[in-house]
Amino acid sequence: MNRKAIPARATHRIATDASVIFERHVRAEGLKSSQVRLGLVRAIAAMAGHFTAEMLQARLMRRGSVSKATLYRTLAMMQDCKLLVSHDFGGGALYFESALNQPHHDHMYCLGCGAISEFTSRGIEALQARIAAEAEFELTAHSHKLYGYCAPCARRAHKRTSEVEPGRRSG
Ligand SMILES: [Zn+2]
Numbered sequence: 001m002n003r004k005a006i007p008a009r010a011t012h013r014i015a016t017d018a019s020v021i022f023e024r025h026v027r028a029e030g031l032k033s034s035q036v037r038l039g040l041v042r043a044i045a046a047m048a049g050h051f052t053a054e055m056l057q058a059r060l061m062r063r064g065s066v067s068k069a070t071l072y073r074t075l076a077m078m079q080d081c082k083l084l085v086s087h088d089f090g091g092g093a094l095y096f097e098s099a100l101n102q103p104h105h106d107h108m109y110c111l112g113c114g115a116i117s118e119f120t121s122r123g124i125e126a127l128q129a130r131i132a133a134e135a136e137f138e139l140t141a142h143s144h145k146l147y148g149y150c151a152p153c154a155r156r157a158h159k160r161t162s163e164v165e166p167g168r169r170s171g
């Protein structure tokens with residue numbers, strides 16, 4: 001949830017684009033949609049940042065109840081029509097993020113608090129294109145995940161070790 005909030009007008013446009021893409025997908029696949037589902041699609045597509053299904057359910061709860069089955073099915077359908085991207089950071093829960101109107105970016109994941117931050121590096125993008133080209137590998141996508149500790153978590157950890165240090169020496 002680290003990304004800056006999307007301006008209201010842009011949010012509305014994203015929600016509208018998402019519903020158009022979703023309805024096209026539903027028709028093409030002969031699936032069923034509903035007002036509830038479409039409302040969910042609009043809300044989820046316009047959400048900023050990275051969220052798990054559970055975080056999403058907690059947030060949506062404030063707007064009225066949504067069944068877990070409906071939510072999970074909607075998330076799967078949104079992934080199928082590429083409205084949502086999912087990331088597995090290995091912590092057990094899958095993170096989603098809206099795929100609309102977002103430039104490509106990669107992620108840093110804090111092993112302490114689970115904070116997710118984004119980065120883009122032209123250097124890395126260019127380097128991997130060159131590596132792939134040299135290997136005659138046709139690159140279609142990539143995902144970089146950096147694991148470690150965010151600044152507050154790293155500071156806390158350092159504080160803890162410096163507090164332990166004197167005790168160790170005297171004992
Ligand atoms: Zn952290």
Ligand SMILES: [Zn+2]
Pocket residue numbers: 050097105106107118
């Ligand atoms: Zn992201």
